[in-house]
Amino acid sequence: MIPVSIQMRQALGKLVLPLLVLLSIGIIIAGQADRKLADKARMTVADGLAPLWGLMTAAQHRVQAVSTNLREAGRMASENARLQTENDNLRRWYDVAVSLTRENDTLKTALHWIPEPTPAFVTGRVVADSGGIYARAVLLVAGTDSGVRVGNVALAANGLAGRVTETGARSSRILLITDIASRLPVTLDASHATAIMGGDNTPLPRLMYYAQDTRPIEGERVVTSDQAGAFPAGLPIGRCITCIPASPLWCRLPSLTT
Amino acid sequence: MIPDPSMSAWEPEIRPRQTLWQRLDHGARHLLPSLFIALIIIFFSAPLNIPGAAELLPALVIATVFFWSFWRPTGMSGLAVFLLGLFMDLVGFTPLGVSAFILLLVHGVAFYARFGLMRLNFLLVWGVFALVAAGACLLQWGLACLFRLAMLDIAPALFESLLTIGVYPPLSALFSWVLHRLDEKEDP
Known part of the structure; x- marks a missing residue:
């Protein structure tokens, strides 16, 4: 430290603030006059601080992820409780179903019930809407190779669709129940x-x-x-x-x- | 009273030379407020999507500068205020030097008014601070208008000044606690 007298030091100390104020005013004017320099200085500082900001943003994202996970965990706990009660309920229904099936079986044996033959299914995709001699008929990609015979019943997702009228090796034609001939x-x-x-x-x-x-x-x-x-x-x-x-x-x- | 046999008690004017650790400790205490402001500036300029960050940052900085300049100017020297203001300008989007200028004015007012206001109670000091904060925000607004050469909306400036005034009591409580802790450590 430079040896200066106490009076001198006090005088200097009183001068510091006005000098700094003047300096800041000078910086304001310089910044307005030369904006490029100001922007350059700004960018230098931003470059220096960028990793720090990146770190903070990453930390924030981490915190958000953790909080989201916690919330999700809470939601999952309630969901789990709900599913468990539902599972208990369903277990009761399962018991009911099993006992009913047993009862049904015993009743059927008591009546000497002859079961219906279980129908066999072939699933095919409708590929064409061309009717041939019929106005409402579709072509199905499933033929005699898959076991489709003339006269088979065709079912759609919600119910009866029609009957098989012609079969090829890999395709068959179905007369829909909306056709005028049906x-x-x-x-x-x-x-x-x-x-x-x-x-x-x-x-x-x-x-x-x-x-x-x-x-x-x-x-x-x-x-x-x-x-x-x-x-x-x-x-x-x-x-x-x-x-x-x-x-x-x-x-x-x-x-x-x- | 029995005299203390230690050396410092014999000659209280001559203190033992400070060790490096003590000097570091001393320096850290003096730098604490400045570091706090620097961290606040960095924190609020990060893209964290905090609502009202643009107004909260100057409010916090002005309140902190005022408090430390008022109660403990050794912890908030004029040079530190100048550098912090410049840093704030560089990081934010205010014209270069404006924050430094305003903060220096706040610092100057607090520094020169401290002897007159020290004995007043908290509410009066707060009132003085409110005037200073309103003046600072209006000055900032005025300078912004001057640089744009157009009248800008004054509502954000008023909001900022109200925020500054509102943020002072909690910050003041926090810093008073910090001051107490520092003083306790200094003379146990």
């Missing part, structure tokens, strides 16, 4: 009335020849009937609707959109 015996589920469903090339096939004393109920299920032995009984087709009272009945088909 006639099939049906049963109305609730009123137990039998009828014939005839297609008319529209999405709503007509219900015909139902018994006059049992009027079909609006909205009841229409299922196949095994009257002619053509279909197994009970395949879902659709729902019964009447557009106008005392007029022909139609059947709304959930399975077909053609």
